[in-house]
Amino acid sequence: MSQALRFALGQKDIPTHWYNMLADLPEPMPPPLHPGTKQPVTLQDMTAIFPENIVMQEMSPERNIEIPEEVRDIYALWRPTPLLRAVRLEKALNTPAHIYYKYEGVSPAGSHKPNSAVAQAYYNKQAGVKRLVTETGAGQWGSSLALACRLFGLECTVYMVRISFTQKPYRKSLMQTWGANVFPSPSEHTEFGKRVLAQDSESPGSLGIAISEAIEDCVKSKNTKYALGSVLNHVCLHQTVIGQESIKQMEQAGEEPDVIIGCVGGGSNFAGIASPWVQRKLAGKKNYKIVAVEPTSCASMTKGELRYDFGDTAMTTPLMMMYTLGHDFIPPKIHAGGLRYHGMSPLVSHLYKLGLIDAVNMPQTRVFEAAVTFARSEGLVPAPEPSHAIAAVIDEAVKAREAGQKKVILFNLCGHGLLDLSSYDAYLAGKLTD
């Protein structure tokens, strides 16, 4: 009989509810503030860009929020995702640690992002919205929203940072295959884009510029709303299917994790795996060590400060209480495009402030060293983002070896790297720096 390596669940095990971490916080989160009045934002403030049902969810105190059947039916295309035991990595590291990973790369877009994109498209459809508009850097979120809009019959417009549009064309092609309109940003489609192009017709663009274009497009158009792929409470909420499934699967494996690890950019995949475990920690089940891993070059928690800041460069969003490097911080062009964000989800920031989670940062070359170690032992090629988590996992596993201690480690492998292979090329050619 083979060793148990794969912990699979059936369609009936897809969670029926999302878990709302806000319901169990020992101390409430500071509210987002209106940038003009500095007063807590109201439902009315938010409905300029989001439909009311999503804003209600963003502010909901309810612990368990039912997942609509239509959303679960689409989740069934890739969920429940597998939990795997990384025995070959354990062997390569010669560690007594047991390493488990939750693998979200089986979704059609190759990452965890569709967990929220599908939910957001559903609620916008319910609210009578006809078109969603968003921005994307390397394209993980844009492609996921393109997919979700297609499945619910919504139009989708994506402002994609121009340098990615040109240099990493595959995710653009993916969005177009799913029928989205993709504009390189800065574009001629918005006043803001035109202004940027007037100053520099060769502008490579930035996420900040793309957000501004997407929001301008949204507020100027009829039946159109904006969608965000991370940071906000409702996005973190939708991702909790990851953590809930992982609890069932670790029970199947017959082990309790000691350490739970995820990478953080805006924070949604991390919140997704961590929240249900934080709930158990708060309930006294076990004092799990829960670690968020950020890039050294864009380390909002370990190098930034906790204060009210804007979510975007153009200062159009509400002020949020979060760890931030400053809304005008331009992150270096690391290959983990999904982690290039100046701030941190207010929820994840709050958990960190309360001491419920830890944070570390990892430099780019160590991240790719970890990625290649994982690919060459386990087989799956991880995306650059979760490779930050892998680097931290390896550290924990090596510590366990040195201490001669069995330790159970769980991490979220939130996406595969098949659309990021050019960054592996750069690493293998010795061209990557930190």
Next chain:
Amino acid sequence: MSQALRFALGQKDIPTHWYNMLADLPEPMPPPLHPGTKQPVTLQDMTAIFPENIVMQEMSPERNIEIPEEVRDIYALWRPTPLLRAVRLEKALNTPAHIYYKYEGVSPAGSHKPNSAVAQAYYNKQAGVKRLVTETGAGQWGSSLALACRLFGLECTVYMVRISFTQKPYRKSLMQTWGANVFPSPSEHTEFGKRVLAQDSESPGSLGIAISEAIEDCVKSKNTKYALGSVLNHVCLHQTVIGQESIKQMEQAGEEPDVIIGCVGGGSNFAGIASPWVQRKLAGKKNYKIVAVEPTSCASMTKGELRYDFGDTAMTTPLMMMYTLGHDFIPPKIHAGGLRYHGMSPLVSHLYKLGLIDAVNMPQTRVFEAAVTFARSEGLVPAPEPSHAIAAVIDEAVKAREAGQKKVILFNLCGHGLLDLSSYDAYLAGKLTD
């Protein structure tokens, strides 16, 4: 309660044996012949390039061949693969047909190819081989063998058709990430490659040239064997895990298929899904319609003839009784690189000759129309190869609608198209021809 859309199995449901179709053929297959003597090849002939344990398997009359535990442990990384009901495609086609698909794209290489690559690497490792050498066109097979060699600690050398090496660099990067040596073919590493380059230093290469280089490298080197990714009996055998799982999963779904469909190039993914169903057909369970779908531009069964022919252009392989367009046929440069082969697996050829399976062909633009229809209704982006199967599925579903008939269709979605997005670009830009 949601509709049942996903039929999942656990690690314990990974088949324990491969199913050997040869054991149940109503009439034996004509043997491969030595190209010089025209006598049936012997074990000694074959062991020049394959290890003895694989040659034994190639010729085995045993019905059920045990899958080694080490191979099943690696299968557990992606197997059992899911069976899904394509309700959104059914709705898009307004058909009473029920459409099911077996999804092999969840493997680390994104296709069914690792099912055989892992088995071949295992047997070579057992035989004391240190290095495997192979050829690859677009790179599906090469990347799968690179992965498998890495997992068993073998070196891997891949001769990759130069035009793919240059134009489609992602699968090359994947092979290198897994540690393989990848040479653009024709190369300076073999006498044959040098000869081709002397005649044309800009040669784009071909699969025929790459095979010749790989075989030359193999026979000239110590502790080195050759591996093939399709066509041969043992490769078809390894792929039968697909069909066996699909039988269990259709039982879970509570339906018997009327029609079973797969694409064919060399024939291995088709043989993999079809063989276990052919066994049931021969046992009188049901008269399944089993359809192999080939590209119109490279249609060995529907346009070629059944005769002894070489497997490669350079006439170095044994003569095999198969449907062929001639070993010197140069297939047009269609985007389904995996189907660009002049011949057909002798096993699949034999099943066709015996009338146990049907064959149709599909032109490239219809294939991509089907691919986009599938991607936009179901969400998953199919590779160009299985999109041939999808085009045939759509035909069957439309016929069912016209006849007002419920029909149950099962097909093999043998890989995703995330490394083939440039061909989607070409199609969406109206640049594809038949």
